[in-house]
Amino acid sequence: MEQHRAEVERSALDLSRALATSVGTELEATIASLRTLSQSPALVDDNLPAFYQTALTARRSHPSWQSVILADAQGRLLFNTARPYGDRSARIVDSESLRKALETGQPAVGSALVGPLGILAFPVRVPVHRDSEVSYVLSAAVVPERILEILRQQKVPDDWVIAVFDASGQRVARTKEHNSNAPSPSLSKLLASAKTEGVGITTTLEGKESVTAFTRVHGHSWSVAVGIPASGFGEQFFRGAYLYLAGVLASLAAWVVAASWLSSRIAGAVDQLQKRATKLGREGEVLSPANSQIHEIDKADAALIALSRERAQVELERERLLASLNSALEASRLALSQAEEAGRAKDNFLAMLGHEMRNPLAPIVSALELLDLRGDERSAKERAIMRRQVDRLHRLVDDLLDVSRIVQGKLQIRKEKVDLRQIAVSAQESVRHAAEAAGTRLELDLADLPLTVEGDPGRLEQAVTNLLSNAIGFAAGETVRLRVTREGMDAILVVEDSGAGMDAATLAQIFQPFFQAPQSLARSRGGLGLGLTIVSTIVELHNGRIEASSRGIGLGSRFEIRLPVASLEQGPACDLAEACMKVGRRVLVVDDNIDAAELIAAGLIAAGHEVRMTHSGRDALALISTFQLEVAILDIGMPELDGYQLARMMRSDDIAWNGHLIALSGYGQAQDKERARAAGFDHHFTKPVRLDELDRVISTLLRV
Template structure:
């Protein structure tokens, strides 16, 4: 070997001519695998280009130095040199070599010695990069460790015969068998041969496609030998080789018997609950229908009585003056009772409608005082009124007057004659606060939670002064809530008077029932590109109100109360925007969105979710299902108009 970069065939190698020597030198120099020679003292005598490039050294940095300088493990180079000096050979000897950049390269070394007269002259070494092999071995070891330490039952079947390569402790406990390694699945469990489980494992190996079963039912012998049905969650994943072909199957199995049993019990209870709700709903509907019928039937005799009283007054002969006044007062009271009866029937059936106006609060409250003044005067109460001027409110002034009139009437009934009643109204931030306080009999703590229940009546004196049906406060609560507000009953106890506080938003929300209101566009129609809007919501009043609002903005809107009818109209309408209530019957909003996206008519349609739930998880689910916006009820009219117009696209 010469001490330069040229290749010498070395002693004992006979070449026919210089051309052959040159050709061989060129071959080994340009070989893709690393080659080098090492002298008997460990000095590197020669290295080819692949060897130098693999480790990153120049010729003069590598050749002429001791081989031990480049080995990261002294014991390994000692073993290599000892083996070669003794005349042995090395095959696939793992080693770690230091690269010029300081990194460590994992390699496999093949080497043997060249001897003359029994003396080692040099060794011939082949160095192969084993980085990928090492990484693969590490990955396999990590995979096996992960399966062995998995918190669920896991096993690995390999080869076309699907033999157990490993099974962790949980799996062995689950199948009550510890001697599995090396056995095929059928050998380990002969009782499942030909079963759905065995066929699924074989199919995953053949096809390379995963298989999952959430509730796989298996009949298993228990500890007492009695067969029992158990349920498992089974997951089969193909183990693919470097060429993409299946090499085995990873099996994960979790027993879910208790979960299934609990779910079945819940489903039975749910069915019983649903049947109970059906029965209660039928009873409630019969009650509502009876109330509606009773109210209307009572109006028939009241109408001629009122007419007759008017004729008596027109005659003016005074013969029935005192009696006529008595009849008039009692008929007025009866009319109020019938009106309350009809109103509560509408409320319980969701038929009440609000006619929204922008009014001064004092105007509606003045009407309420007028309506209740007769009873207050008859009971000789002192009424104090404090209403802040200039407070503007959006709502139904007639219904608000009804609310406050009922509260005033209630205070008059439950306060001994000569008592005191105070009506106050003020603005508190974005709300209007109306309170009615009296010096009456008060409310016991256990009663305060019941006063707004339908047909609830508190204790009254024996004269039942202007008694009612126990529906006035139920009406108050329902009408206030329809306006987006709330009402609260307060009292320090029996004999200490009561206070009812109503809190109402000064401006209405878009979710409020407002069929009488025609919303004005927020922007001139010329500034908004008209959209074809599909609106689906099973709340007919809410859907109709929102539809009218969007039409007022110049959009073409079609409103549907169920998803099936909406899908049938999709091809004809070809909407550009779809507003979908999430809580729809038959198909929920997520399923309906998927159906719309799957059609040519709805592929490019923008989707907007309407929901009463607004947590981040709800918004994230909407985004995942393709909705570009998630509007939470009650919906702001401004937000709805901007979203449909395309002004806001983020969910």
């Protein structure tokens, strides 16, 4: 009896081993198919919509695949062929096997679970590597019918039970149907052994005692269990069972040999298919047919051939587009070069235009100031007309050059501590004549205490002057108020008028270059539409902000500038209510334009300075030894020796003159001022220069 039982146990164990080999071969075949699919050129190129179509084709050629799933390196679902592309509402079933595949970088077979569609399936997962890193995980949800088919092919007696369990102990397939997916308690205890195989007495789910043998599926921790009823252990039974098992094992051995041969052939075909897919992914050549005489492999190969043709067409189109793009880039580079050249030509033209227009303006302005000093009442009206038009022309030239600097980002400021009240007073004085001519009343409201900001006095005065000029132009005969006050850590300057006002559309564009509020065809207010753009830029360069507001057409306008108060309050050099004490200085004026030189000299003499004048650099050098000058005012654009050369010679060791140099030039761009500083000048004036401003700078340079 014992000998017969041992024979049965050995036979059951042999059968479980053979079946474990068959199940393992089936799982490895699925892994090999997924690996081949992962070499698809669409996935290599990260073209997921195209790869989705390839995965659909692969699923149709594998009846046991319920769906194909692609996840990224973070385990996020990219697509599931059971749903349309782009639908990511499906959940990942058996996330534990997905995590294992990501962490180990090796294929993983998951647990048999009922998915969202209510069908029992188990996942087979294959990591897709890119540069030694896992970039995707490709999975197939496999239904157990193929595993069950392997079990049923054994033709065992009806009372025998064969079952396959996954790594978690859940049933994958069983020759006898039953409601439970878990093994019986006694079989669970037997399977809990850490051994790779074993034999024992168990009770089936149907309640029958059996001799049960199990074997683990190599590499996947699955188990195959074979149960033979323990009832009727007679000699005849064992002899019959033995003979039956011998026949089963003989047929199973033949089947295993055939399966091994077939799997070898399939593996070779799959390997060849993988190489062809890799060749397509790397080289992109059109593939020729390779007949393996295996329907599924040939079908996949046909898909690769179609993909190779599509890829060749795409490559051809890409090369055509690339050539077109290179041609477009070359044209763009040429256009950019031409635009840059045109920009440089424009800048040079504007600089030359400013120089040529300022040179004749300079003596005109100086002459008008001298006429004002003489106080000839008979020509007062004519002088006022001339001054308005000269000031207007001067502002147009300055605006054109300033907006060119703004566009290039080259508008520069030189900050110092300045009292904003003094800026307001100077700006009001600058527009006084224009206001009187327009019949506009100016009102000034200043803070009681000094209001010091860090700023460029010239640029700040330019900004306030532009606001006042703009208000006067749109409020002729009305009132323009200029107020300077403080609010917290902000210095506030407000220009408010009771004139034409603005609507919402105008307010939205008021600071745009060349924008002008609607006006009649007569263009009585004139201008280029640049003044407020320049004001806005100057305020921004001082870390401030400007706001415009109006209650509507005909209800006036309000402009508010806010600037940060300087960290250390400091009063102005001179009190606003009193004139600074001035001391006459010895000044040399050098300008080849005789009219301009004489008028500047006359204005400085009238201001109390002792002045010498010459029209060439050589004569100026000769005067240095005889005239103990303190300040030299040099025109830059002189023949023979220009102002830069003369300044360097005066500063050289041979002469070593240590007085103050002031440059006069028709060129006023940033590089011109920088060049003047490099040559040794202390200050740079752009023509035309106001005599009172020139006198102020001299007094500042020589303050004692």
